[in-house]
Amino acid sequence: MWTIKVPCSSANIGPGFDVIGLALSMYLEIHVTIKSDSQPDPSSLNCTVAYTGVGAEDIDLNPSNNLLTRTALYVLRCHNQRTFPVGTHVHIHNPIPLGRGLGSSGAAVVGGVMLGNVCGKLDLDKPRLLDFALMVERHPDNVAAALYGGFVGTYLNELNPEDMARKEVPLAEVLPQPAGGEDTGLVPPIPPNGIGHFRRFDWAKEIKALAIIPDFEVSTAKAREVLPTSYSRKDMIFNLQRLALLTTVLSDSPPNAELIYSAMQDKIHQPYRATLIPGLTDILQSVTPSTHKGLLGICLSGAGPTILALATGNFDAIAETIISRFKQEGITCQWKVLEPAEDGTTCVEEPDK
Ligand SMILES: Nc1ncnc2c1ncn2[C@@H]1O[C@H](COP(=O)(O)OP(=O)(O)OP(=O)(O)O)[C@@H](O)[C@H]1O
Ligand SMILES: N[C@@H](CCO)C(=O)O
Numbered sequence: 404m405w406t407i408k409v410p411c412s413s414a415n416i417g418p419g420f421d422v423i424g425l426a427l428s429m430y431l432e433i434h435v436t437i438k439s440d441s442q443p444d445p446s447s448l449n450c451t452v453a454y455t456g457v458g459a460e461d462i463d464l465n466p467s468n469n470l471l472t473r474t475a476l477y478v479l480r481c482h483n484q485r486t487f488p489v490g491t492h493v494h495i496h497n498p499i500p501l502g503r504g505l506g507s508s509g510a511a512v513v514g515g516v517m518l519g520n521v522c523g524k525l526d527l528d529k530p531r532l533l534d535f536a537l538m539v540e541r542h543p544d545n546v547a548a549a550l551y552g553g554f555v556g557t558y559l560n561e562l563n564p565e566d567m568a569r570k571e572v573p574l575a576e577v578l579p580q581p582a583g584g585e586d587t588g589l590v591p592p593i594p595p596n597g598i599g600h601f602r603r604f605d606w607a608k609e610i611k612a613l614a615i616i617p618d619f620e621v622s623t624a625k626a627r628e629v630l631p632t633s634y635s636r637k638d639m640i641f642n643l644q645r646l647a648l649l650t651t652v653l654s655d656s657p658p659n660a661e662l663i664y665s666a667m668q669d670k671i672h673q674p675y676r677a678t679l680i681p682g683l684t685d686i687l688q689s690v691t692p693s694t695h696k697g698l699l700g701i702c703l704s705g706a707g708p709t710i711l712a713l714a715t716g717n718f719d720a721i722a723e724t725i726i727s728r729f730k731q732e733g734i735t736c737q738w739k740v741l742e743p744a745e746d747g748t749t750c751v752e753e754p755d756k
Contacts, residue, residue, distance in 0.1 A: 404755045405521050407433040409514045410552065410744035411499040412506035413612065413711050414544035417667035417702040418642040418649060424506075424548030424555050427612055427741040431510040433471070433518055434494040436755065441490030448476065450487035456497035470508065470574070471495060474515025474539050477578045479523045481535070481593050485586060487522050502620030504705035509545030512536050517750055533601075534594035538577050542623075545705065547601040552747025556650060557601040605654035610699060612741045613712040615725045617734045621679050626706035629675050638670040645669070658715065660692035660699045667700035667713075680708045681732035686725055695721050 410426040443449060450466040466472040472493060479487070495514075499507040516535045520527050527535070529550060536546045543557035577591050649666040652659060677683040683703065690712065692698050697717030704711040712721050722738040729736050 405435040409510040412548040414705040417669045418645040424544035426548040426744040432496040438490035448486040450491040458501040471511045471515040475519035478519025504709040506545040512540040513549040543599040604650045607656040615710040617708045623706040663699040
């Protein structure tokens with residue numbers, strides 16, 4: 404039996420759109436058992452799936468449709484294994500809210516790649532696992548943070564023009580088979596080596612991440628559709644100047660609230676996403692280190708709608724202000740204090756129960 408744990412993540416941290424990611428201490432857990440004395444069952448690809456946790460009513464348990472097991476199947480098929488090993492059972496326990504900007508899909512994809520690695524006894528290293536994950540979810544900020552842990556900066560290699568033009572490579576393309584359809588026997592496209600690169604930054608131990616999670620979903624795809632396709636030089640310089648400071652000021656101990664607050668300002672995604680998230684602009688402008696002791700900086704988490712407030716304390720009061728502002732828009736929220744997840748994805752073999 405194996406237990407795979409994948410942290411959630413918050414992408415962007417203000418100005419680092421599609422670049423910066425922070426792995427946080429809420430974990431997708433995948434429990435894998437393989438009973439090899441079972442009967443082969445080609446109709447289920449030899450795999451049964453159970454799911455507990457958030458959004459259970461919406462998650463497809465068919466292993467050829469479920470994002471996590473389908474990603475695992477992609478990895479297996481790239482290694483000429485057409486199905487899961489006979490008698491595979493995957494229990495997914497997921498506390499990461501779906502479509503809220505906390506990297507639920509990145510965690511599922513990274514978990515799926517690790518699942519494929521374990522089931523196929525492939526022994527792939529993390530750089531290669533990153534390549535596979537990026538073929539399915541081309542957001543290195545979430546995916547590298549979830550896989551490696553901590554506070555990371557990432558970039559993608561320049562791909563060929565056709566691949567560059569695609570924002571994401573849908574699983575339907577990497578696994579050339581209609582979901583639930585007949586196995587065509589085709590080998591899916593093998594990822595090039597070294598698609599994505601990352602670098603870990605230090606993080607000051609005093610800084611915690613307060614996540615205020617509204618009770619509605621914003622799909623990443625929708626939150627990218629509202630963004631412009633080009634930006635003014637002025638806005639790009641605004642973000643680059645702040646991003647250049649951000650990675651250093653978040654490692655300074657003790658943290659400097661004034662510097663962090665200004666280094667977390669953004670002009671290239673948050674203002675546009677405010678159209679999807681009532682109250683966002685007001686929250687980002689009105690919750691500051693001068694109004695709330697302990698607050699260091701505030702941003703939209705990933706594609707939203709979660710708000711991420713970095714703070715050293717006073718979490719209740721900061722959360723209460725943001726929750727009451729959302730309440731004026733008829734939106735309820737939950738909140739959690741999270742810490743950087745330093746270890747990233749782990750996979751531990753345990754004796755069968
Ligand atoms: N554990 C899981 N198992 C299967 N599917 C999942 C799982 N987690 C997420 N998903 C799929 O991913 C979708 C959410 O992905 P989306 O990219 O829109 O948001 P997110 O990853 O939560 O946020 P963000 O990318 O902004 O951090 C869900 O609606 C679901 O289809
Ligand atoms: N950087 C991406 C992360 C979403 O997963 C975005 O903000 O759209």
